[in-house]
Amino acid sequence: MANESIIKLFEGKQVRIVWDEEQEKHYFSIVDIVQVLTESVDATAYWRKLKQRLKEDGNETVTNCHALKLPAADGKKRMTDVADLQGIFRVIQSIPSKKAEPVKQWLAQLGEQRIDQMIDPELTFQMAVEDYRRQGYSDKWINERMRSIEMRKELTDEWHRAGIREQKDFAILTNVLTQAWSGMTTGEYKRHKGLTKENLRDNMTNIELALNTLAEVAATELSRERNPKGMMQTRKTAKEGGDVARSARADIESRLGHSVISSARASDYIRPIEETTAQELPLEDIEEEKK
DSSP: OOEEEEEEEETTEEEEEEEETTTTEEEEEHHHHHHHHHOOTTHHHHHHHHHHHHHHTTOHHHHHOEEEEEEOTTSOEEEEEEEEHHHHHHHHHTSOOTTHHHHHHHHHHHHHHHHHHHHOTHHHHHHHHHHHHHTTOOHHHHHHHHHHHHHHHHHHHHHHHTTOOOHHHHHHHHHHHHHHHHSSOHHHHHHHTTOSSSOSGGGOOHHHHHHHHHHHHHHHHHHHHHOOOHHHHHHHHHHHHHHHHHHHHHHHHHHHTSOOOOOOOHHHHSOOOOOOSOOEEOOTTOOOOOO
16 A cells, blocks of 8 residues: 555644555544544544444444554554545444534545546645645745755656665665755754654745755756666765755855854744644654554
8 A cells, every 4th residue: 555644634633644546545544533523532532432332233334444554643653543435424424423514525525636636736736835825935935845846756756767766765865965965964954943743845944945956956967967776876966966055055155154054944934824724734754653
């Protein structure tokens, strides 16, 4: 199962969702839906009791649901009961709640949005723009961020062409590139900004984002020109791409008279989120639960 994990908000409450690319369907955290419907102080206990009752009644909702690792409140991934859209509707029908119909409409809308995005991928970018705008980012920053997403995709495609397959190797190459221009690995950079689970790029200033994009564009073009094979050669082009941005950084810092590497994060320079309707939150760099 190729899983794309996201978090959506319904009336300010988080609902964890996984998109299964093979089956082309969403899987929803059951306990999160239970929390939305019941506002229980212990939604896990509520679902445990409901699950037992459904099982005793022979309800197939229980037998059809399965568990996936989803991010918990502490940032680690833990096994969580999930169900597809059909299963979630059955759970909703089992819980008396005045929010049942609004939740059903919201879930149906999510499914429709995903289908629309698959037909027209440009909609994904349009929705991302609206989400960033609702969160208070400036249009200038959003435009730069959208370009950085496109450039990042071109870079990872190039790394994949060079034979990079493992997620850990993509992370290593990203660290090499980031450290070359910023002097910090992505982990160190996040700590510098006081981040934990948040997306690093979503918390970069305009100039930091521009430099990071320059590094990725340079690494992509160097890779296309030199046609590296395997991790060792690809790592070299990643560093060289970062070196290009490091030179640009040194030039602008000499003109400004100060470092452009900032400890500021998004919450320091954008207005608070006011809208509590559904929006997507990044789940990048979530620490895997130690075995």
